[in-house]
Amino acid sequence: MTRMSGAKALLKSLENQNVEVMFGILGGALLPIYDHFCNSKIRHILCRHEQGAAHAAEGYARVSGKAGVCMATSGPGATNLVTGIANAYMDSSPIIALTGQVPSSGTNTSYIIGRDAFQEADIIGITTPITKHNFQLHTAKEIPKIVKTAFHIATTGRPGPVVIDMPKNAQTEIADIDFSNGIQIRGYKPTSNPHPLQIRKAAELLAESEKPVILAGGGVITSNASAELLQVAELLLAPVATSFMGKGSIPEIHPLSLGSIGMHGNPVANKLLGEADVLLAVGTRFSDRATGKLDSFCKSSKKIHIDIDTAEIGKNIDVDIPIVADAQKALKELYERLVKLLKKKKSSTWAKHVKEAKKQLNPLSKTGSKDLKPKALLQELRRLLPKNAIVTTEVGQNQMWAALYFNALKPRTFISSGGLGTMGFGFPASIGAKVACPDRPVVDIAGDGSFRMTEQELATSVTEDIPVIVFVLNNSVLGMVAQWQRMFFKGRYSHVKLGKIPDFVKLADAYGAQGLRVESVSEFSKAVKKALKSDVTTVIDVPISLEENVAPMVPPGCGIDEQVGDY
Amino acid sequence: MENRKIKVIAALVENKPGVLHSVANMFRRRGFNIESITVGRIEQEELSRMTITVNGDEKTLEQVVKQLSKLIDVVKVSRLEPENIVTRELALIKVNIPDNKSRSDVINCVEVFRGRVVDVSPESLTMEITGTSDKIDAFLNLMRTYGIMELARTGLTALTRGVSSIRVDE
Numbered sequence: 001m002t003r004m005s006g007a008k009a010l011l012k013s014l015e016n017q018n019v020e021v022m023f024g025i026l027g028g029a030l031l032p033i034y035d036h037f038c039n040s041k042i043r044h045i046l047c048r049h050e051q052g053a054a055h056a057a058e059g060y061a062r063v064s065g066k067a068g069v070c071m072a073t074s075g076p077g078a079t080n081l082v083t084g085i086a087n088a089y090m091d092s093s094p095i096i097a098l099t100g101q102v103p104s105s106g107t108n109t110s111y112i113i114g115r116d117a118f119q120e121a122d123i124i125g126i127t128t129p130i131t132k133h134n135f136q137l138h139t140a141k142e143i144p145k146i147v148k149t150a151f152h153i154a155t156t157g158r159p160g161p162v163v164i165d166m167p168k169n170a171q172t173e174i175a176d177i178d179f180s181n182g183i184q185i186r187g188y189k190p191t192s193n194p195h196p197l198q199i200r201k202a203a204e205l206l207a208e209s210e211k212p213v214i215l216a217g218g219g220v221i222t223s224n225a226s227a228e229l230l231q232v233a234e235l236l237l238a239p240v241a242t243s244f245m246g247k248g249s250i251p252e253i254h255p256l257s258l259g260s261i262g263m264h265g266n267p268v269a270n271k272l273l274g275e276a277d278v279l280l281a282v283g284t285r286f287s288d289r290a291t292g293k294l295d296s297f298c299k300s301s302k303k304i305h306i307d308i309d310t311a312e313i314g315k316n317i318d319v320d321i322p323i324v325a326d327a328q329k330a331l332k333e334l335y336e337r338l339v340k341l342l343k344k345k346k347s348s349t350w351a352k353h354v355k356e357a358k359k360q361l362n363p364l365s366k367t368g369s370k371d372l373k374p375k376a377l378l379q380e381l382r383r384l385l386p387k388n389a390i391v392t393t394e395v396g397q398n399q400m401w402a403a404l405y406f407n408a409l410k411p412r413t414f415i416s417s418g419g420l421g422t423m424g425f426g427f428p429a430s431i432g433a434k435v436a437c438p439d440r441p442v443v444d445i446a447g448d449g450s451f452r453m454t455e456q457e458l459a460t461s462v463t464e465d466i467p468v469i470v471f472v473l474n475n476s477v478l479g480m481v482a483q484w485q486r487m488f489f490k491g492r493y494s495h496v497k498l499g500k501i502p503d504f505v506k507l508a509d510a511y512g513a514q515g516l517r518v519e520s521v522s523e524f525s526k527a528v529k530k531a532l533k534s535d536v537t538t539v540i541d542v543p544i545s546l547e548e549n550v551a552p553m554v555p556p557g558c559g560i561d562e563q564v565g566d567y
Numbered sequence: 568m569e570n571r572k573i574k575v576i577a578a579l580v581e582n583k584p585g586v587l588h589s590v591a592n593m594f595r596r597r598g599f600n601i602e603s604i605t606v607g608r609i610e611q612e613e614l615s616r617m618t619i620t621v622n623g624d625e626k627t628l629e630q631v632v633k634q635l636s637k638l639i640d641v642v643k644v645s646r647l648e649p650e651n652i653v654t655r656e657l658a659l660i661k662v663n664i665p666d667n668k669s670r671s672d673v674i675n676c677v678e679v680f681r682g683r684v685v686d687v688s689p690e691s692l693t694m695e696i697t698g699t700s701d702k703i704d705a706f707l708n709l710m711r712t713y714g715i716m717e718l719a720r721t722g723l724t725a726l727t728r729g730v731s732s733i734r735v736d737e
Contacts, residue, residue: 124585125588128585128588128589128592129592129593129596132639133639133640136585153639185639186581186642186735187580187581187638187639187640187641187642187643188639309637310633310636310637311630311633311634311636311637313633314626314629314630315630315633
């Protein structure tokens, strides 16, 4: 037991969780905590908008595999975190969001929870549907236990965001604090070991399959199961398609890699999924953008679904063999069982067919042009970046071009807003990623529309010395929406044109960052090389045509094998 | 229509503030319909039992159970099979009584349904009736002819038959 304030106990509890860095903006309801940062080992990165702080925490979490921490004051500070929390919830990222709150008790009764005090917002009510769990503190004493529990919930099972709301009186209260308390949560015991019988059934089905296809989702990355995934794939000679979130779970230059499936998926991935006789889906939730029309999704195959979240089994797709387990453990056991079952090597007929289909359909097999086309630019970017470089993306055309044309070679190197589709995610996430891996280059593949939504974090990256590269595919429109207006609304552009403002080079300059504009692929290469050497954030502005489409595309309501458009 | 029948779920939940909100919120957010919900403390420490009736097909019910189980403050969820449970609901009914004839008729009805009169005034009778929801519906149908002034139903609560029970192992 040590006598201290709740504020001090909070920081000590975070240190006990090995928190090294957090992203936040202070305010009235957080003053007691911020007063202690001077004496803390934790690095606090002052962001310029709370949404940026939440996305940065998520970028940090997804690259490092540790929980990312963000903090905002009560009321508007907390509500500004909401988009970031929702994003982390949809993409199952472990973040801890700490929010200030008006006091829950005290002498000035007009200034306590429930009286609509200044900067009061019911953040518990607001975040209930977008968090894995949330807590509100009442006393200083309970802080160590709640922090421990929050980290445990956020990082285990299917990870997700956890909010801790901290009324000011709990921060200022002086109490005898015990940090040794263990945690007990009787309503939370995530399954991680697969059921042996289910593994046996799955192995038998796969051993007999002639055209197996693996679909790897974000869960493979979360559970660090890439090595196990590759073992199973190579043993079965099964091609691996990924969901958008699974991008990077297998090196996309591997002969068995098909790229990602879905609305703007890789054509060969979409096609071969339809030909499979057995689908092994791992750590994926069959989202609508991935599956297209459900009735025609993978209809010729038996389905095995490995997921750590029971509720994902049978939610969107009926499966034949469900396995509720951690992806890594399940794949490991599946591999061991398969080795015993497979007396002779798998026939290579299917593998040959896969190879042929890839040659025919893979958008990367054709060389890009030298014009300022997204494909050429992204292929060039890949060529210039080391294997372990991290890219984040914004949302829209830039994101889908990145999915199609930028090969992810390692897990945790392709960070994007998959479920929520949050424009403005990529740039702050790149800052978080860079903080987690300061020695690796980090590039935000951006569109001009998205970048504008969180561009103020340029100030954060410059003042905190976190150099990243922002590569703006600048078509001066909200590109994906414009594409849909061209394709499905007879080309009537309604409120999508953004104009050529601001001048991103001048904008970068105004923030003390480096701004470069390029007019050709060779200038782009030079700019990227310059940016990689720079110790300050670089914004590379690349003007592209507003008529540029992401293609191919599965029209809404169609099956993923009904893709239209050339690539 | 068999599979659209009302389904009953029992959930043991932490007895603390906000739990009802997170349960109700999950139902709303996922588009599940709650027909009724009853909540009360149980003999085990710091636990409450929710009895939730849901209208939906088998697949919906499966999702409801899984999504409920996912909530951290929900400790245990069980589906209650209709043939294997006893269910009860309590209703308080205030009926308009214009004359003495009506009064004695209503009192007769209450006796047939094994209810009780709990309050009397010159122009009204208040009764309690306990039973399955069907029985209460039937009684209410009879009372409509007199004019129901006020009605409060608790919603269904249920226990499994026999020795099996839904508990949290300590």
